[in-house]
Every structure is written in C-alpha cells, then in structure tokens.
C-alpha cells in the first residue's frame with residue numbers, strides 16, 4: 254500500500270433524504286463500510302445510489318440521520334473538510350489547463366509542497382499509464398484517458414474516502430473492462446476506502462469486496478459477491494444480480510411423500526433443512542439448469558440461441574411456464590425436441606411465493 258493513505262471506516266446511520274416534496278431518494282439507510290474496503294453500490298436507475306454518494310461527499314445534506322468517518326461525525330461538514338476524492342461519470346477537469354495542472358490544483362491549494370505533488374503525480378500517473386499525456390489538455394485525450402486523469406486527480410490529494418459514480422458508463426465495453434481491473438489494482442495499491450456506484454451487475458460483482466444492493470432508496474442486501482449471488486435475500490435481489498436469466502418456477506410440495514412437483518416432473522427431496530410450505534417458488538439460474546433428452550417430455554424446446562460456446566434454450570413446461578436453461582455446444586437440442594430438466598439442486602433457491610423472501614438455504618435430492 255502507498256504510504257500516507259489512511260484507511261477509514263464509514264457509517265451511515267438511519268439516513269433519510271428527500272428532494273422537495275417528492276418520494277424519499279434515500280430512506281432509513283443504515284450502511285457500514287469497512288476501513289479499506291471497495292464497496293460497490295448496485296441498483297436500478299432512481300434507486301438512490303448517486304444520492305448516497307452525494308451524502309457521503311457532503312454535496313447533499315441528510316434530512317435526518319448521521320454520517321461517520323471513523324469516530325468523526327461528518328454530518329454537518331462541507332465537502333472540502335471531508336478528505337474525499339470524487340470521480341463522476343464525466344471527468345471534471347479544467348478545459349484550459351493541462352492534465353498535470355488539473356491534477357495538481359487541489360493539493361497546491363492545500364499547500365502541499367511542489368516536490369511532494371510532483372512525486373505523487375508521477376506515481377499515480379505511472380500506475381494509470383497516463384504519464385505521457387500529462388502536458389495535454391482534456392480535449393486532446395480520449396474519453397478513457399480523461400477518466401484516468403480524473404481518477405489521478407481524485408487520488409493525488411490522498412483522500413481517506415474515494416467515491417466513484419459510474420465513472421466508466423460513457424465508455425465502450427472493452428475499455429470499461431480494462432479500467433475496472435485497473436481500479437481494483439489501484440485500490441489494492443492505494444488502499445483508500447472506496448465506494449463505487451454502478452447499475453451494471455457484472456461491474457458490481459466483479460469489482461466489489463462487498464456489494465450493497467439498493468432499491469427505492471432502501472438497502473436490500475449487502476454481502477460479498479458470491480454470497481449475494483448464492484444467497485440473495487429475496488426474488489428481487491436474486492433476479493437483479495443474475496448475470497444469466499433467473500427462472501422463478503411454481504412448485505408444489507408433498508411433505509408426507511417428500512416430493513416436489515416441478516414443471517410436470519415429480520422429484521424426491523432428500524432433506525430440506527426446514528419444513529417447506531405446500532407451495533413455494535423455486536429460483537434456479539439458467540446456468541444451473543441443464544436439459545436431458547427424454548422421448549416423453551414433459552417439456553418442449555421452443556428456441557435455441559448460441560451464446561459463445563453455450564446454447565441458451567427456452568423450453569415450455571406443460572402448464573405453459575417458460576424455462577431458460579444453458580447447455581454446452583456438445584449436446585444440441587433442436588426446436589420442438591422433448592426434454593426433461595436436470596436441476597443442480599444445491600444451487601436452487603427456495604422463496605416464499607407470497608412475499609418473495611428466501612425461506613431455506615438449499616435443498617438436496
């Protein structure tokens with residue numbers, strides 16, 4: 254880790270923020286961000302992600318609640334007193350200044366000695382591979398290079414908290430991927446506690462030490478990526494974090510026989526870890542569902558779509574439910590083929606049909 258970086262934990266306590274008389278943009282939010290972690294904040298458009306970032310930056314004030322950086326209550330502190338670095342969707346650089354001048358602006362103002370500023374710029378620019386561009390102005394570099402300069406500008410003041418709001422959303426997919434891994438390495442190197450806002454599942458799950466999922470101004474769940482993926486608290490989170498389509502299938506359970514009826518098939522369960530209700534919703538991701546050839550069905554292939562090395566099948570169950578399954582290119586099913594499901598049961602999720610809440614951890618057959 255680079256010397257001079259302090260790691261601070263952040264605590265948002267019962268934060269409420271509304272704009273005008275409208276709905277609450279952030280509603281009773283409690284969130285702990287650990288010292289030095291890279292937390293991604295994921296949610297659909299309008300879920301309150303940017304507002305959370307503005308509250309942390311001090312660009313917006315909470316209506317009620319408190320914000321702590323370590324043991325310091327910063328709720329009433331203005332942005333300049335918070336020791337934060339912020340990177341927005343489009344780089345905030347001075348158009349008439351060179352990148353070097355833009356990057357050195359804030360530390361110069363703060364009275365950091367010239368040599369120290371130069372050393373910090375050299376270090377961060379080398380890391381971000383923009384050393385050769387420092388004497389150019391913003392309009393003389395590409396969009397990706399401008400975003401890297403904006404990151405350098407945010408880092409050079411040695412912030413204790415780095416806030417990034419969809420910094421790569423205007424860039425093409427390949428560049429986004431490259432910059433994503435650069436930010437992860439940068440975070441490891443510089444160690445500042447980082448909050449990275451995105452509406453992109455792949456970005457949030459790929460980058461975050463933990464992912465905070467927001468919906469309608471509230472926090473639905475916060476967990477490490479794999480835990481979130483495997484143990485989502487409800488159908489909404491399960492669906493939102495899915496990289497491949499999620500099937501939510503109605504299931505009937507006969508407790509006495511220990512059997513479930515799923516898409517026209519009867520399956521014996523070995524041991525649900527808790528009593529199951531007579532009907533529930535089974536959540537199964539298409540990557541955890543395969544098709545088996547079966548002369549007498551009960552399902553029928555509707556479409557087969559190539560996805561790289563795999564094939565995405567949409568099949569229809571006897572009750573008309575559509576089910577999406579992924580298959581390898583080695584076993585190809587033609588449209589209209591009769592098939593049965595091969596469920597990876599330990600990866601199946603059981604949800605309450607009424608509330609959508611997760612009810613058991615996993616079931617075995």
Ligand SMILES: Nc1ncnc2c1ncn2[C@@H]1O[C@H](COP(=O)(O)OP(=O)(O)OP(=O)(O)O)[C@@H](O)[C@H]1O
Nearest residue numbers: 272277278296297298299300301302303304305452
């Ligand atoms: N300055 C503002 N004035 C009025 N309403 C606002 C303002 N900023 C945000 N809102 C409202 O607050 C809610 C949350 O907005 P916010 O920008 O935090 O969501 P977001 O999750 O970041 O969305 P996006 O992914 O589209 O940027 C939205 O309903 C939005 O319309």
